[in-house]
Amino acid sequence: MMQLFEHVKEVLSKNESFCKDGKLFKNNVVEAALKLDAELLTILLKDDTTKKHFFTTVEGVQVFDKVKFQQFVSNKQFLPDSYTTFKNKIGLTANGEYLTEANEVVLDFPYKDCVLEGGQTKEDQKRKEIFWNETLAGDEIDRLFEPKVLTNWKRYDKKGEHAPTSVSDKDNLMIKGNNLIAMHSLESRFKGKVKLIYIDPPYNTGKDGFQYNDRFSLSAWLAFLSNRLEIAKRLLSNEGVIFIQIDDKYKDYLKVLLDGLFKRENFICNIIWKKRGGAPNDKIIGSTHENILLYCKSPNYSLNKKPRSEKQLSRYGNPDNHPKGKWASDNLMANVKGGRFVQSLHFPIKNPNTGEEFLPSSNGNWRFNKERIDELLKNDEIYFGADGKGRPKLKRFLSDLKDDGVSVATIWDDVPQNNTASSEIEKLFGSVNEFDTPKPEGLIEKIITIGSNENDIVLDFFAGSGTTAAVAHKMKRQFITIEQMDYVESVTKLRLKKVIEGEQGGISEKVNWKGGGSFVYAELAENAASYISKIEELKSSKDAVALWNKLKEEPFISYRVSPSEFDANIDSFEQLELDDQKKLLISTIDKNHLYINYADIEDKTYNISDADKKLNLQFYNR
Known part of the structure; x- marks a missing residue:
């Protein structure tokens, strides 16, 4: 880079008004670039190096990239004395301007305009999410987010499991599948109707199954959450609020992201939850708290005071x-x-x-x-x-007394801690090790009490062990919860069945829970998604080649992929590391075919049953 700086100086020195005796007259150069000064452009065009860096050929015409050139000239290494870089002033800057002078400051990160479709499917596989991070064109994104077919419908109540004959706006819902796709499928039915969202997303700690294979892990994590929070906001009612739990490591990045998505003025507070009594013995300074960021959708939001104890x-x-x-x-x-x-x-x-x-x-x-x-x-x-x-x-x-309770403080040391949550899970299931840090029912109860009233809709699209849905049901709220992991069957769904049967753990005694109610379960109907799971589970290069031979015959191979060319280079494919083989195989799949679009429900290829067609028709009000 320094060689380029020196070279541009040498080129500009051909005009003493731009550079003389090795001293760059930055203001003159920037002003000339803004005015598209003929002398400046002529000098730059005559030199092959500057022409290559600052001009683009469009149908035979050289177009000057003045923004790129100004940023280059503004670099502090171009100035004769770094002491003068910011005129002896100290402050935060954006693109070389102080924040008080810049027009706009945003959280800028690689992949911010991507759709990070991938979720987690199996914790123990530690899938590298970057495989899923693809830049999609606008029309492709629209297709990706079209409503999907829901299948494997079941209704659960005190009498057990039933095949539902109908589904209504008042049903509690549990959906298995990718939460980004599922929320877009919920939009036509629940847009603007959700009163409270609580999520406990992956924290990107390296220990929560959200791992990556390059230096853009933070960027991918932000894209992953941004995609989901955008649709979540559309589901919120004007009076609605969202609580997002996070530790300290990336809390500040998340807050800036939320300030952009929800507007900074819609930030209500940061709640500090005391998650343990003392610091871990293996730490010099150990964390004893987590953060819960609280935002509203509009100034018309409503919250409740805490009931008197x-x-x-x-x-x-x-x-x-x-x-x-x-x-x-x-x-x-x-x-x-x-x-x-x-x-x-x-x-x-x-x-x-x-x-x-x-x-x-x-x-x-x-x-x-x-x-x-x-x-x-x-x-x-x-x-x-x-x-x-x-x-x-x-x-x-x-x-x-004119109010319904007492004000809520931002320090929450009066609710159960993590050890209580672990005990609750253990009492329900004996021993479940999928969850390192489950949240206690008492914490969720306080959130739901503050953020909603009876019969309001509560959404949690990172269901996990199902704590939010369980507490919402006990508190007479309508819940919607989404989970992609396979433990949705052995843990999440089972927990809600126990709640309906009247289990007495958690907050049951406090709210006088006796059981009852029901929920409807459904799954996103998989198409290419079934192959994604098979690719993730590959154990050898031989298995990868065998899977390709099946995959290439499927109709959902991307139009960008030539199976014959792939086959012609199969020897090179066999020499790749297994992770690279997986990445390549996943890239051959058209992501718009992961799940079956509702618009294709009558396509006989997918063999959708008449019962599923009827329930989807009701669900989408078609």
Whole structure:
């Protein structure tokens, strides 16, 4: 790069107004580039190196890339003294400008315009997601996101498993399949109807099954979440909110991404959840918390205050059988900063029991004027102690409280921790090791209490062990949950069946859960996706070649692939590492054929049953 800098300097020195004695006159050069100055362009065009770097040939015409040229000239290595690079100022910059001077600052990362279709299918395989990261043209993306056929429908209730005859807007839903594709299939039915979304996505820690094979792991992770959050936002109602759980490592990147997707002004808060009591012994400074980023879709969002605890309610009693009911004593003094004296609020209150008069303490003020105090005395709403001889206090009646609870703080150290969640899973299943950090029902209960009301729709598109769906069902919310992993059958679905049967773990006792209700299960109908799974499971080069011989006969081979040319180079294919063979085989598949489009439901090739056709027709309101 330095050689190119020196070369461009030498070229520009042919005009002393641009460069003289090795000193570049940056302002003159940039201004000339902006004006497409003929002298500057002539100098650059006459030199083969600068012509190659800063011009593009379009139908025989040389077109000057002035943006690329300005960025090149603005590089600090082009300046005669790095001390003058930013005029002795310190600050964050974007494209060489201070953020206060730049028009727009965005989170820019490779692949940001890609569709990262791939999800996780098997934790133990540690699939390298970059295989799935492909740049698709606009029309291809539209086809990828068309509604898909749903199959293998089942309804579960207290009587067990049934073949459903209908599906309605009020059904709880569990969908198996890629969550990006599934959410786009949900859009026609649930756009703008979801009140609360909670997700606990892969954290990109290297230990959560979200691993990559190159230096763009952060970029791929951001693309993966961005694709899904875009459609998730469309599913949210105008009053809806989304809670996203994340650790510290990439929390700040995620927040900037969310600021762009949901708008910075729709950021509500960052909740800190205390996930364990003490730091791990193998750490000098060990993490004891996780973050939960809370965003709304619009300024019209609604949240609930936290219900008063039994301890808070225990303060209220009615020892004097007051007709207004339970009350608790409260301060009658005004809470005025600095003790500001107000004459109209400074007067004696006479104890009707003893005749003793009391003034506000410390030369302060009562919180009400004399007229209001006299009214409270008349209605027996001022308390003078258990013996009737103490200083006056206000009787604060439970029936007079104007809110439905107490404000929620951003530090959550009053809910169960990770060890509770592990215990809950163990009690349900004996031992399940798919989940390193399951979330406790008490944490999800607090989120659902704050973010929704009974009968609202709650969505979790990283279902995992099914905690969100289980808690939502117990709290009388309608749930939609999506999971791609194979444990959806042995864990997620089984957990919800246990909830319907009335299991008493987690929050069951607190919410008086006795069982009941139902949910509908369905799967995205696979087409080429079945081959993806087979490719992931390949164990040898011989198996890879055998699979190619089957794959090349399928109609979903990409139009970019020539099977005959592939066969002609099969020897080269056999010499590749197994991971590279997998990557190449996956690239031959047209990703628009991973699942069967609803538009193709009548195609006899796919053999969709009449029962599935009927349920899909109802689901898509067609």
